[in-house]
Amino acid sequence: MSTLTSDRILERMMALHPKIIDLTLDRVWRLLDALGNPQNDLPPVIHIAGTNGKGSTLAMIRAGLEAAGHRCHAYTSPHLARFHERIRLNGELISEDHLTEVLDECHAVNGDAPITYFEITTCAALLAMARQPADYTLLEVGLGGRLDATNVIDRPALTVITPISMDHEHYLGDTLAAIAGEKAGILKRGVPCIVGPQADPAMEVIEAAAYRLGAPLLAHGQHWHATQEHGRLVYQDETGLRDLPLPNLPGHHQIENAGAALAVLRRLGAADVACEAAVSRAVWPARMQRLASGPLVDAAPEAEIWLDGGHNVAAGLALARHMAGLPSRPTHLVCGMLNTKDVAGFLRPLAGVADSLTAVSIPGEANTLPAETTALAARGVGMRAEIADTALDAVRRIAAQTPAARILVCGSLYLAGGILREHG
Template identity: 70%
Template sequence: MTDTTRSDAILARMMEFHPKIIDLTLDRVHRMLAALDHPERNVPPVIHIAGTNGKGSTQAMIRAGLEAMGKRVHAYTSPHLAWFHERIRLAGELITEDALATLLDECVTANGGEEITFFEITTCAAFLAFARTPADYTLLEVGLGGRLDATNVIDHPVLTVITPVSIDHQQYLGETLPEIAGEKAGIIKRHVPCVVGPQMEDGLAVIEARAERLGAPVLAYGQHWHVTTERGRLIYQDERGLLDLPLPNLPGPHQIQNAGAALAVLRHLGADEAACEAAVTRAFWPARMQRLKTGPLVEAAPGVELWLDGGHNPAGGEAIAATLAAMPQRPTHAICGMLNTKDIGGYLRPLTSCLNSLHAVSIPGEKNTLPAEVTAEAATAAGIPAHIAENVASALQAIAAQDPQARVLICGSLYLAGTILRENG
């Protein structure tokens, strides 16, 4: 990455514009967009994606498919891992440092010292960038929830997508699955088709009820499209027929359903089989069961098979467990750091049968990190032999000394994953 000093300084100032990190409302966003002369009205056609898990992977596959069709695609995602620039992709390329810093300066000036959250003002900056750069589509990933998320200001997207909904962020979205599904379903717009991934029955009922009220056609998994695996291939079927494709290059059984949702979107947009194959074979999405093959950490433990995953909720734990279960057997150890806002017991429970041990770390530089001691206690309670480590490097050294051919998974938080990607190059 080039020198990011200028944008980093502006982003740091933006963190001080509002006392709360998360404060769900659209009032400040509408005010800010009005001050910027409503760039959200001029972005290329939007595909809006919400859900608890799989949003980013699904977006990455949709983008790969559209780009294989020769389309220019904007993409907005959060949080970033190593650098903020990852959040804004303009016509296929990450936003440059100069362009980002100039946009952020413009937004700070337009805001005029009013209260606004970091996510709100940076989302407005993304809309400004998207409106000024020609493209065929804009892929917009919800930050949190949907109904009151800063991205939910597009009146007429071409499609909305809801990936699997599960329990997470209860302090903001509600305690029950139907409540959370209702927040996610807030992105559904009148008469705009909605692609719906696999859902729990009570969550799906909420999504379908809102779609019916708004006259929004639903393209739901298990009803309007189906996806499965057969003899090492991905089989997708809808009313247009059957696709027999390679398995997704993004690892893990959960990527099958994400691929299905992406294919449903692409088929609705008229993609041919070649574009659909590109969607599942060319997508790249870091820190989702990503194999690390180079860098200082890999060099420090050359016999170790090193993986990185940013999943952080119970559904994420289940996805990791299913992925590990599908891999060739090998002693597997976790290096885990989590935030104190997450359900660590729920996250670790599915991993109990997959892990030989867990080394707990605190996330460096993160004030909301769960102390390593608490993570270790939770692992012990879940039946996983646990140790406390000063940092990831020392944990990796300890594992490699004991088990030089081990599989090691660094996991528990996107913030930890971002630290690893920055430090490991």
């Protein structure tokens, strides 16, 4: 095995293509073929696309399957603190030695041929998962679906499409229907698809694609329902009604994500113990995560410190709804975003629940939106806004003025990842 560390190999992989994103499957098929097509040797695959909720839904499916005694591989992106988070083998994060081995093997086989970072690392994940027995493989789409590097499974066990909204328009199209067409690209002939709540234009596209492929749909509002009633989650489908605890992942939107996860589990024949574990045991960092320790908490010991990586309009709406439902407390945002996002669209719904916003640039991120620009956008939607050098500086400033504040650090998974790295 190479003596290179995984970080050094990953740095070398970044140089293999001038673009971070270049949607096509040609390079992926070439490398997979050279590796012996490991994608054909995976345990049964559940393939998950969507704009929001992919990761949370996957986490709940995994929690349910593992509670039922099944072994699960999982591939997610992006990572927050360490690349290893992207690959789980039988429920455990891939080890440094194993990661280095498969990355080095893929790099050696690929040589200097052009391939994006996500494409070659996805091939490495598929290689690692194909070589270790398990009962299921959970694959999260990176971007879109039709041309995503994960879309190389001929016949998955199930596909899942979580709610679709406007995001990544430069790559996926500037209408909801166009984006839905890309997401629906994961549908496979004859393979059932679990569909979360969708706006009509997105649902029409999904239904048309499913009809062409003969792919049965199990859609929210038609084949399954998930609602909150009297502090419980009530799930109902053709097999009956289940009364379950509310998801341990905070936010009303997690009711719908839980519904999709439960629909998957019921389709797979999971028992009630799996359904309850799905909603009560799932862990998914930086999704309305309350921090309990670390520099930000130390800087504001009387405050509530929350962290969320949502970054599009739908995420802003979900965050605003959740924050509005919390017990009354002065609420302040610390926000850093990428320059590819609809900043005003994300912030507009939050203007009604936040007393102020402190904007920061994302450390070490070339595509960060300057803090001044974020603050200007916040003022444009009616928020009181200022800037700070870092999230820690922002929290200190807020805590000095309002010690018992509720502080939400938000706007980007890259900002959230930096915070989590600092918190160990």
